[in-house]
Amino acid sequence: MRKVALFVAFLFVGAFLLLGVADMRPFGEPQIADMDDYYIANTQREVAVNNVVTAVVFDYRGFDTLGEATVLFAAVVGILALFRKPREDER
Amino acid sequence: MKNNGMSIIVRTVTRFVYGLIILFGFYVIMHGHLSPGGGFQGGAVVASAFALLLVAFGSTGLKGRLNLHWLQTMEEVGALSFLALAFLGIGTAFFYNLFANSGGFLFGASVPTGSNAGVFAAGGLVPLMNWAVGLKVMTGIAAIVIIMLVGSRKEETE
Amino acid sequence: MNIGNLPFVVAALLVLFGLYTFLFKRNLIKLVIGITLIETGVNLFLVTLGYRTDGISPIYTFAPEAQKMVLPTPQALTLTSIVIGLATTALLLSFAVFIHRHYGTLDVRKVKELKG
Numbered sequence: 001m002r003k004v005a006l007f008v009a010f011l012f013v014g015a016f017l018l019l020g021v022a023d024m025r026p027f028g029e030p031q032i033a034d035m036d037d038y039y040i041a042n043t044q045r046e047v048a049v050n051n052v053v054t055a056v057v058f059d060y061r062g063f064d065t066l067g068e069a070t071v072l073f074a075a076v077v078g079i080l081a082l083f084r085k086p087r088e089d090e091r
Numbered sequence: 092m093k094n095n096g097m098s099i100i101v102r103t104v105t106r107f108v109y110g111l112i113i114l115f116g117f118y119v120i121m122h123g124h125l126s127p128g129g130g131f132q133g134g135a136v137v138a139s140a141f142a143l144l145l146v147a148f149g150s151t152g153l154k155g156r157l158n159l160h161w162l163q164t165m166e167e168v169g170a171l172s173f174l175a176l177a178f179l180g181i182g183t184a185f186f187y188n189l190f191a192n193s194g195g196f197l198f199g200a201s202v203p204t205g206s207n208a209g210v211f212a213a214g215g216l217v218p219l220m221n222w223a224v225g226l227k228v229m230t231g232i233a234a235i236v237i238i239m240l241v242g243s244r245k246e247e248t249e
Numbered sequence: 250m251n252i253g254n255l256p257f258v259v260a261a262l263l264v265l266f267g268l269y270t271f272l273f274k275r276n277l278i279k280l281v282i283g284i285t286l287i288e289t290g291v292n293l294f295l296v297t298l299g300y301r302t303d304g305i306s307p308i309y310t311f312a313p314e315a316q317k318m319v320l321p322t323p324q325a326l327t328l329t330s331i332v333i334g335l336a337t338t339a340l341l342l343s344f345a346v347f348i349h350r351h352y353g354t355l356d357v358r359k360v361k362e363l364k365g
Contacts, residue, residue: 003273010269010272013265013268014265017265018258020261021258022254026254027254027297027300028300028302028304029301030298030299035322036322039307044309050308051307051308052308052321053307053324053328056324056325057329061322064325064326065329068329068332071332072332072333072335075337075339075340076336082343
């Protein structure tokens with residue numbers, strides 16, 4: 001019974017996803033691209049970098065990279081804390 | 092002590108290959124502002140070389156070569172240097188690219204507009220940030236891989 | 250629906266497979282695989298949103314002259330998303346290791362009985 005209900009819910013969500021995808025705007029024609037056109041046109045003048053993606057990652061949107069670095073740091077510290085061997089007085 | 096690495100074929104090939112993988116990773120980091128790649132990708136490539144070493148030689152054969160405390164310290168150094176580079180331009184704004192187009196010796200050159208062959212000494216803070224993030228990612232992923240293999244292996248044999 | 254929308258369909262199918270794993274699988278490792286499937290679908294959707302027909306990658310080094318470039322921002326954010334996904338996957342897998350060590354099983358139905 002539970003499985004049937006879950007399967008109905010799954011079909012419902014899947015139908016919504018596929019219907020939404022079918023109504024998506026056509027592939028290969030992004031309509032709002034003003035910001036990206038600005039990046040493409042001005043990266044070489046402003047940042048003096050050939051790779052626009054690197055310029056976006058490290059210069060225009062540096063805050064995102066900072067947050068991402070924080071997440072990676074937190075994950076590494078969390079894993080190290082999990083696998084740490086307990087000291088003798090803690091056992 | 093029993094070595095839990097793989098066969099001699101894998102170990103020999105690994106000895107030939109891992110230096111080249113690390114070299115390629117440093118190349119990807121170094122040319123992050125000119126070609127596809129950057130700090131994250133190059134760091135992941137270098138960390139894959141560490142993972143290959145770990146798989147080939149086993150957790151016991153690698154003891155003493157890669158120190159976990161050293162790896163964690165280098166990761167923190169990478170994160171802090173990235174933050175410090177971001178703070179360099181605080182006079183104008185956070186993450187302001189201080190050195191770009193400055194004409195100075197630290198990546199201060201300008202690049203011509205449009206398709207060109209690439210100017211290595213350009214980009215200001217971007218190549219330096221590539222190095223910081225590359226150091227952070229390579230040591231971070233290497234620490235994750237090592238502690239997940241070594242830590243889970245040790246508990247079973249105790 | 251035209252055939253040009255196929256990349257969107259593939260992204261939606263990847264998300265659906267991950268959702269199927271969430272709903273019908275009990276093994277923790279399989280749940281982690283489902284999370285990574287959803288992640289891959291979202292990444293593919295992001296990259297797909299920024300594609301321009303016949304566009305080249307947004308890198309000026311030896312680029313062909315006077316051609317459109319694809320949008321750089323979705324690619325940059327996908328890069329961020331991939332690294333975050335790697336970190337969360339590693340954390341989830343180490344939690345799975347510890348749950349197996351503590352309960353002796355990876356079945357989520359047996360894990361929910363409190364023990365110890």
